[in-house]
Each structure stands twice: as C-alpha cells, then as structure tokens.
Amino acid sequence: MLKTNTYIRGIIFSSLIILITNCGGVSSSDKTITDKTITDDTITDDTITDDTTNHASGITNANTINIDANDDFSKDQYAGLHFYYKKLSSSSYKLTQLDDASFNALNSSQKLLVANKLLSTLFFGLPHKELKAKIDTGNFISAIKAGLDEDKTDKEFLEEHIVDKEIFQQVRYNEQVAVDILTRFYVMKDLDSYFLKNWVAYILTQTIMFSPAYELESSHTPNIARIYNRLVTMLDIDSGMRYITYVHMMSEDNWRRFRSPEDNGREMMEIFTLDMDDSHVPIAGQALKNWKLDRDNDTLVVSLNENRQPLKLFGTTIYNGDDFYREMTKSSQFANGVVSRLVDFFFPNIQGSKKTKITNVILKSKPETWQDILLQIVFSEEYLLNSTRAKSAEELFFALAKKLDFKHKKNTFHQLKTSLEDMHQASMKYKLGKLKRVPLDTLSFANYHKYIRQNILIKNSNPNLLSDYEAWGRQGWGEKFLEDSNYILNETDGIASLESLIQYIFKATISRNASNEEIALFKSHMIRDKSNTDKTKVLRWGFNLVATHGDIDNRRKSSKRNIAVIVLDYISRLSETYIHAKVN
Numbered sequence: 001m002l003k004t005n006t007y008i009r010g011i012i013f014s015s016l017i018i019l020i021t022n023c024g025g026v027s028s029s030d031k032t033i034t035d036k037t038i039t040d041d042t043i044t045d046d047t048i049t050d051d052t053t054n055h056a057s058g059i060t061n062a063n064t065i066n067i068d069a070n071d072d073f074s075k076d077q078y079a080g081l082h083f084y085y086k087k088l089s090s091s092s093y094k095l096t097q098l099d100d101a102s103f104n105a106l107n108s109s110q111k112l113l114v115a116n117k118l119l120s121t122l123f124f125g126l127p128h129k130e131l132k133a134k135i136d137t138g139n140f141i142s143a144i145k146a147g148l149d150e151d152k153t154d155k156e157f158l159e160e161h162i163v164d165k166e167i168f169q170q171v172r173y174n175e176q177v178a179v180d181i182l183t184r185f186y187v188m189k190d191l192d193s194y195f196l197k198n199w200v201a202y203i204l205t206q207t208i209m210f211s212p213a214y215e216l217e218s219s220h221t222p223n224i225a226r227i228y229n230r231l232v233t234m235l236d237i238d239s240g241m242r243y244i245t246y247v248h249m250m251s252e253d254n255w256r257r258f259r260s261p262e263d264n265g266r267e268m269m270e271i272f273t274l275d276m277d278d279s280h281v282p283i284a285g286q287a288l289k290n291w292k293l294d295r296d297n298d299t300l301v302v303s304l305n306e307n308r309q310p311l312k313l314f315g316t317t318i319y320n321g322d323d324f325y326r327e328m329t330k331s332s333q334f335a336n337g338v339v340s341r342l343v344d345f346f347f348p349n350i351q352g353s354k355k356t357k358i359t360n361v362i363l364k365s366k367p368e369t370w371q372d373i374l375l376q377i378v379f380s381e382e383y384l385l386n387s388t389r390a391k392s393a394e395e396l397f398f399a400l401a402k403k404l405d406f407k408h409k410k411n412t413f414h415q416l417k418t419s420l421e422d423m424h425q426a427s428m429k430y431k432l433g434k435l436k437r438v439p440l441d442t443l444s445f446a447n448y449h450k451y452i453r454q455n456i457l458i459k460n461s462n463p464n465l466l467s468d469y470e471a472w473g474r475q476g477w478g479e480k481f482l483e484d485s486n487y488i489l490n491e492t493d494g495i496a497s498l499e500s501l502i503q504y505i506f507k508a509t510i511s512r513n514a515s516n517e518e519i520a521l522f523k524s525h526m527i528r529d530k531s532n533t534d535k536t537k538v539l540r541w542g543f544n545l546v547a548t549h550g551d552i553d554n555r556r557k558s559s560k561r562n563i564a565v566i567v568l569d570y571i572s573r574l575s576e577t578y579i580h581a582k583v584n
Helices: 002-022 100-104 107-120 128-136 140-147 157-161 176-187 193-207 221-236 242-250 262-273 277-286 321-330 332-346 350-363 370-378 393-403 412-422 444-457 495-508 515-525 552-571
Strands: 292-293 299-302 309-313 315-316 527-529 538-539
Touching: 002 140, 100 107, 100 140, 100 495, 107 140, 107 393, 128 140, 128 495, 157 176, 157 538, 176 221, 176 393, 176 412, 193 221, 193 332, 221 242, 242 262, 242 321, 242 332, 242 370, 242 538, 262 277, 262 292, 262 321, 277 309, 277 321, 292 309, 315 321, 321 332, 332 350, 332 370, 332 495, 350 370, 393 444, 393 495, 412 444, 412 538, 495 515, 495 538, 495 552, 515 552
Parallel strands: none
Antiparallel strands: 292 299, 309 315, 527 538
C-alpha cells in the first residue's frame, strides 16, 4: 500500500507541476508572494483560540498544523500550500462527540434510534438482529469509528462488478457514471475506509463547492467522473482539503460551471470564502484575465497574456490565476467558508446564530481534511442527539436496502437516478448544488414517497428469480428480512407470533415499537371471529403464521409476506420514516 500511495502521490504531484506550468504558476515578475495575517471579522477571539498568528493567514509550519514531523509527505508543499495531512483523531475534535459511555447511557429505544441515524447518514444500514448485537457489545460508537479506518473492500472485484452489464444496466445515456456511483454504495458491503472516502466525495459533490452540474450544456458526463474520482483518489492519499480544492478550482471541470474570469473569480470567493465583496471581483477577474473556456473546442485555455501587475487580495500580493486560487485556499476565510457550507448541509433547520457557534467550535480543532469536518459533525452529540432534518433519498434508500436484504434488478439504479431528479434531489446535477438537500414541497415529496413505497417497502423479491436480473419480480426485499429467527414464533399462539412479527418490522425500519393503537389496527384486519356464537379469535387466511395443515412452510412464507406488505405500506406513510429525529 505504501508503494501504491507513493506512486499515486507522484502522479498527482507531477500533474500539479504540469498544471502550474500551463497556467502560469510562476509569476513573470519573479517577485515572491508575501504572506500576511488575515483579519477575519467573522471569527472572534472568544470563539477561536489560535496558537499562532500565522495560522490565521493559512501559512503553516510544523508547529501549527497537524503533520507528522517524521512523515516526509506531510511536509510537501508548494508556496505554503501543503499537499498532505493525516486526519485528526476524534480526541482532537472540539465539537462534543457522542462516545460509547454517552451512547450506552441512553435507553434501548434511543440507542436504536441513534444507531440507525448514524448509519443512515453514512448511507449504510444493518439488519435489526445484527444491529442489536453490535449495540449490546457496549462499544458501538467506537467500533463504527474503528471500522472507518480499516480497508476491507476488494476494490478490484467491486469496480468490475458495478460495470458488469449482465448484472447492472450499462447505457450511453442518463449519465451512466452517476448511476455507477450510486450502484457502488449498494454493492459495498463494509462500512470501511473505502466506503468513507466514497461517501465524503459524494457529499462534497452534492454541495455548491464541488457539484459537476451536469444540467449545464457546458458540462458533460465525463466531468462527473473526473470530479468524483479525483476526490476519491486524493482522499486515498491523504490530500488536504485546501490542496484538493486548489486542484479542483484550477481544473477544466470547474471552468465548465463558471466560464468567464469575473464569474469564476466571484463564485470561487463566494462559495469557498463567503466573500460577497463586489470590489474584489474586478481584482479576481484581472488575475484570471488569460483564462477562458474556449467555445470552439469546449476546452479550458490559459494564454500567455497573464496579468503582470501586483494585486492585493487575501491579505497578500497576487499576480495570476494560480496565485489567486492558491492564496484563497491558504486563507483563514477558506476554512471558515467550507466548514460553514457543511454545517448548513447537515443542520438545515437550526438558527443562524447556532450554526455560527457550531462552525466556530469546529474551526477550533483546526481541520485540514474533509474528514476532520464531516466526521466531527456526524459523530457529534449535537447532530446525533439534538438535531432533526428530513432524510435524503440516498440516506433512506441505502439504509433500507441493507436492512431489508434488498435485491436489485438490472435497471434499479437508473430508476433511482431518474427518481432523484423527480424528487428534485438529483445527484450532482445542479449548478449550485443541492441548495435544499431535501425539497419538501408537495410534488417533490409525493415523488419521494412514491418511490420509497412502490420500489422498496411494498415490493418483495421473488426467490425463484434471483438469477434473472431482467425480471421485474427480482427487485424487492429478500427472504432473509423475514426469517423466523428475527421474531418470536410461537407455534401454539398465532396472534402472539403476529404481534412479534409486526414489532420486529417496526423496529427494523423506523427504530421503534408499534403502539397499542397500531397493533389493534393491524389485528382488526388480520384477525376475525370464528363464528357468530364462538368469539374465539382466529387469524384470517393469508395471515396465519402457525397453520397446521397444507404446505406449512410455503403457507408461513406467504403469510409473512402478506403481513409485511401491509405493515410496510403503513410505515411508508409515516413522517418518521423520512425524518432523522432528535433524542433530546
């Protein structure tokens, strides 16, 4: 692995040198870029404690950043922009984290709710029995964190499998590479380091920061793969968030979204540093004056007619486009900007003052990798215990797929991608990313509910069609979801068995027991009086789990499916199915 990472680092470093050379990275003036302290009025002394004055300007050294003095890679830098960082340990996070002790202090229902909230946020899920066993170990939180540092995925098998045209539909339309990305989350079986890197890349490409924006005529399907794959590759070699962003901003992919010097300069400052000062736009435009997306060949061209006059921006002197992008990512405004963007993404329903407080607390930990921000948010008490928001369709789909032993058919993920567009939650489509991560207007949510209900919850997979990926009947939840070992089957008490199965389905999907009223509702449909004179209650035909005549095994399987479809149809109509609830 060390040799592989060294090789990849070499390729990316070589590519950077080529990029800098082509983009006029060395100023023709031969003057040294000066680094000055940035005064950021949005970050106050009482919210951010900084050990050195240099950190505020993004100028770093071994005493102020998270680097290993014995790690040569972490020392690599270009004009003060460091290439590589090891991610922070969770003990360095300033946003209070939910640990095993705090998690174990919750009651059983709360633990189940929080565990599923965490896993769903990460596009993952576990069958109820397996999840309960992990919770009962007493180290659920630390075990999930430890798993994210492990590399368990057979990447060769995975990457060949998701493009196997016999199993997953491969077409030349519908942005196939975006479909492949969705498919990958379904196929990955372990919540490990490779899963995490793909999740981080996916989250970033949903935001205004890295959206490939395939809705634009100037953006093409390969740009989706270029942006996403570059993120995963650079995360794999411990590239810092500033360097990753610098490479992205310098790329043709970025210029396909914002295509003129003034537009690109304005948007990069607004997006990554929250700089809305219009007086800075002409300066950025001048630095980028020799950059353009050539309309003839649809290609980024950087001419030799670069700016050669000193310009003041980011508290320093810049000349050309390379200086502009590099000094922006080195600035303290950059860290504040990207943390603010991600806090907005995960806490859409809290007040602005509280968002600012959360942002400032995260900034205290001096994050230098995307994981430093994202994992700090996702494992925090503020997120897991105190926040509530609508689940994205990806969060709900991938979690349910793993909980329900979901079986796909060939075009499942093309259908998912198209349905995401119908929900106005399209993946990587929008020029400004998902400004509303989960639109809840009537039409958007109707399409969301329809997709989840019809394609996942009320549709079971026909076990006789598992080898036929073209078959409509292959898609749906599988037999393992309803194995007898998942609930208490009492051969002498069909009604008790029915209640146990209903409770299992509730806990497996929405992390709670069915209420007495809900149990009564289902019983009223599935139980009847034996006669007008004999008031003994008996299960109706098709819902009897303990029938003693006929083909008992097939009758029980049929009854379980009938019960599950009705219960899951009901659950599909509950708002809590679509909400990440708070505990406190």
